[in-house]
Amino acid sequence: MAAWTDRRILDLLSIEQPLLLAPMAGAGLAPLAIAVADAGGLGAIPCSSISVETATAEVVAFRGAVDGPINLNFFAHRPETPTAEASARWLERLAPYFEEFGVDPADLPPAGGRAPFDDAMCAMVESLRPEVVSFHFGLPEEGLLSRVKATGAVVVSSATTVAEGRWLAERGCDAVIAQGYEAGGHRGNFLTDDMDTQPGTMALVPQLVDALHVPVIAAGGIADGRGMAAALCLGASAVQVGSAYLLADEATNVAVHRQAIREARDDNTAITNVLTGRPARGVLNRVMRELGPLSRDALPFPLAGGPLGPLRKIAEARGSGDFQPLWAGQAAALARETSATAITRDIVEVAARLLRV
Numbered sequence: 001m002a003a004w005t006d007r008r009i010l011d012l013l014s015i016e017q018p019l020l021l022a023p024m025a026g027a028g029l030a031p032l033a034i035a036v037a038d039a040g041g042l043g044a045i046p047c048s049s050i051s052v053e054t055a056t057a058e059v060v061a062f063r064g065a066v067d068g069p070i071n072l073n074f075f076a077h078r079p080e081t082p083t084a085e086a087s088a089r090w091l092e093r094l095a096p097y098f099e100e101f102g103v104d105p106a107d108l109p110p111a112g113g114r115a116p117f118d119d120a121m122c123a124m125v126e127s128l129r130p131e132v133v134s135f136h137f138g139l140p141e142e143g144l145l146s147r148v149k150a151t152g153a154v155v156v157s158s159a160t161t162v163a164e165g166r167w168l169a170e171r172g173c174d175a176v177i178a179q180g181y182e183a184g185g186h187r188g189n190f191l192t193d194d195m196d197t198q199p200g201t202m203a204l205v206p207q208l209v210d211a212l213h214v215p216v217i218a219a220g221g222i223a224d225g226r227g228m229a230a231a232l233c234l235g236a237s238a239v240q241v242g243s244a245y246l247l248a249d250e251a252t253n254v255a256v257h258r259q260a261i262r263e264a265r266d267d268n269t270a271i272t273n274v275l276t277g278r279p280a281r282g283v284l285n286r287v288m289r290e291l292g293p294l295s296r297d298a299l300p301f302p303l304a305g306g307p308l309g310p311l312r313k314i315a316e317a318r319g320s321g322d323f324q325p326l327w328a329g330q331a332a333a334l335a336r337e338t339s340a341t342a343i344t345r346d347i348v349e350v351a352a353r354l355l356r357v
């Protein structure tokens with residue numbers, strides 16, 4: 001077995017391999033987490049888009065299959081209420097699509113989903129006692145955070161800049177995820193909205209390692225052993241890998257998303273806010289091209305996505321992902337169609353070989 005030289009994350013999280021499965025809302029639950037844990041990595045359950053009951057059932061399924069630690073992941077955004085003018089403007093931008101697809105804007109469902117970490121989720125953490133709790137978009141308010149810390153959970157969150165990393169470490173994060181610009185899914189940014197100045201993984205990791213006393217976990221564009229070895233060379237104590245698992249047998253992403261991953265290239269993803277209201281990287285689709293990829297008119301997170309729901313449903317039934325998130329990172333083309341256990345083993349074995357550990 002590989003004798004990793006930096007054991008900070010391995011010891012902190014009680015895992016054998018310095019590889020964390022990225023929590024991916026809509027793309028994987030207990031079976032994916034179990035498969036990664038079986039290969040010695042850290043499994044994760046993304047809890048932002050599922051009920052407390054479902055999350056609890058997933059943790060029970062994980063605990064029934066694996067002896068190792070689990071990471072429960074939550075969003076920590078502060079919901080905003082848009083003005084009536086802003087809501088009307090967004091619907092106006094979408095009006096041509098409503099007409100094309102025969103959707104009556106008067107019948108749009110209320111926008112929901114992607115709730116921020118709240119009292120009920122915190123009570124779930126207190127009762128299930130996951131070994132790791134991770135947040136995206138900063139951290140929850142102090143009262144909730146101290147309740148999480150009181151359970152003894154290791155707390156981590158994503159930083160997209162050195163300033164965000166410092167902010168997280170000062171507020172008690174035990175480790176910080178360096179989420180580079182290459183990363184798939186939502187950017188974890190919370191101190192800046194400027195997407196033009198976001199650093200890539202190669203630049204961010206060593207600067208965060210230099211700035212922080214807590215261990216750094218590299219994320220973004222790491223999809224095989226070469227990427228993992230490079231991140232560890234830059235000073236990361238571990239890697240967090242997402243897109244590489246999007247064709248795994250245990251992944252639960254829908255057919256049009258899987259198809260987009262099969263067609264992913266180095267140059268066909270972009271950062272967009274038109275699908276949810278927050279910047280996120282995904283495979284380019286029609287709505288991203290035509291309204292964005294970044295638009296000032298998109299409603300705040302997660303409300304921009306609400307009115308797209310009926311369009312998404314109709315398009316998806318026709319085999320098209322034109323109106324939905326096809327989240328993927330810049331290295332998604334390296335994803336392989338096999339078990340997540342095999343993917344994990346291959347990544348860590350190649351990295352260990354390259355690093356001669």
Ligand SMILES: Cc1cc2nc3c(=O)[nH]c(=O)nc-3n(C[C@H](O)[C@H](O)[C@H](O)COP(=O)(O)O)c2cc1C
Nearest residue numbers: 022024025046136183184185220221242243327329
């Ligand atoms: C499909 C998908 C869904 C994601 N959902 C979440 C999520 O629910 N919570 C979270 O913290 N990060 C989420 N992310 C971001 C990942 O945590 C991570 O930063 C990213 O996958 C790393 O880049 P990579 O995809 O190039 O490996 C998601 C990423 C993808 C690709």
